[in-house]
Amino acid sequence: MNVPAAWYLVLAALLFGVGAFGLLTRRSALIMFMCVELMLNAVNLTFVTFARTLSDIGGQATVFFVMVVAAAEVTVGLGIVVAVFRRRSSISVDELSELKG
Amino acid sequence: MSAVAYAVPSILIFATAAVLILVGAIGVITLKNPVHSALSLIMTLFGVAIAFVAQSADFLAAVQIIVYAGAIVVLFLFVIMFLGVDRRQHVSVEPLVGQRVFAAVGVVITIAGVIALMAKAHWVTGAMSVSTNGVALATGQDNVKQLGTAVFTTYLFAFEATAALLVIAVVGAVLLARRERSLQSDEVEV
Numbered sequence: 001m002n003v004p005a006a007w008y009l010v011l012a013a014l015l016f017g018v019g020a021f022g023l024l025t026r027r028s029a030l031i032m033f034m035c036v037e038l039m040l041n042a043v044n045l046t047f048v049t050f051a052r053t054l055s056d057i058g059g060q061a062t063v064f065f066v067m068v069v070a071a072a073e074v075t076v077g078l079g080i081v082v083a084v085f086r087r088r089s090s091i092s093v094d095e096l097s098e099l100k101g
Numbered sequence: 102m103s104a105v106a107y108a109v110p111s112i113l114i115f116a117t118a119a120v121l122i123l124v125g126a127i128g129v130i131t132l133k134n135p136v137h138s139a140l141s142l143i144m145t146l147f148g149v150a151i152a153f154v155a156q157s158a159d160f161l162a163a164v165q166i167i168v169y170a171g172a173i174v175v176l177f178l179f180v181i182m183f184l185g186v187d188r189r190q191h192v193s194v195e196p197l198v199g200q201r202v203f204a205a206v207g208v209v210i211t212i213a214g215v216i217a218l219m220a221k222a223h224w225v226t227g228a229m230s231v232s233t234n235g236v237a238l239a240t241g242q243d244n245v246k247q248l249g250t251a252v253f254t255t256y257l258f259a260f261e262a263t264a265a266l267l268v269i270a271v272v273g274a275v276l277l278a279r280r281e282r283s284l285q286s287d288e289v290e291v
Contacts, residue, residue: 002108003115008152009219011119015126015145017212022130024204030181034129034142037173041149044161052156055238057251060158064252067161067168068263072270074173078180079277085184086280 008049016042029081029091033074040070114155121148139177146170157240160248 019038026032044063051059085091121144128141146169153162239247252260 002111002155006219007115008156010216011115011122011152013212013215013219015122017208018123018126018130020211021204021208022126024207025201026130028135030135030177031129031138034138034177037142037169038126038129038145041145041169045149045152048153048156048158048161051158052238057238057247058255060161060238060244060248061251061256063158063161064164064248065256065259065263067164068267071168071173072266074176075270075274076277078176079274081180082184082278091184 002052005049005053009046012042012045012049015039015045027092027094029084029093032093033077033081037070037074040066111155114151118148118151118155121145121151123148135181136178139174139181142177143170143174146174157238157244159241159244 016039019035019042022035022038023032026035044066047059047063047066051057051063081091084096088095125141125143125145125148129138129145132138132141146165150162150165150170153159153165238244
């Protein structure tokens, strides 16, 4: 018998927490993107766990779409990072402060 | 509900996945060199793939390795090396006073709240799927069949929408990353 769903849900919650902490504390745009990937993976893990527990393939289908959207997000995000780096020679988000009033 | 009731292999698989996921995730946020962070991210992605296989999501595990570890992380590495930012990142400098502490407190409160809520609600609530009549999801080849059937019937509209989204994303990324002299000089004057 497989381990209870609760174990995987707690693991996903911890992974989400680590990703969120990194997103809040790291200043490099690239690392922040990686932390977003960590959080997305945590949510995917939750979806798969619920799909297993409720015997519903819809959870896995959702993960499929999350992966597609994550791929699109990374493509555009890294494009923005490259564009910002061209202009400012830095990808530290602390230096992108033109919009402050 | 003692842990003894569960088969030892499944516990071992869970432990392996958990160690890979958590060690990789902590590596991503603590390592100074972005290249090391990206490699650490691959470790987490493999751990998640193991958890997927253990929960009869075989197709998604394969996609996880191919798309995430194979494409997205390589994209990250390309950008890191293209920009030449694989130098030290000052992790020790704290731009905002007390930022780490506030972040840690906020994250701990969020996680504790989520876990407490789930534990109170018996972890998994909701109805069993009617389409499978409560039978466990298939593994291996049948998992691909099940998932494919769902994606191409129930979720067909979402599937078509993701196709459009991917095209838009690719065109947008090319536009963003393209080097255009005249446009740049115009914008600088503004």
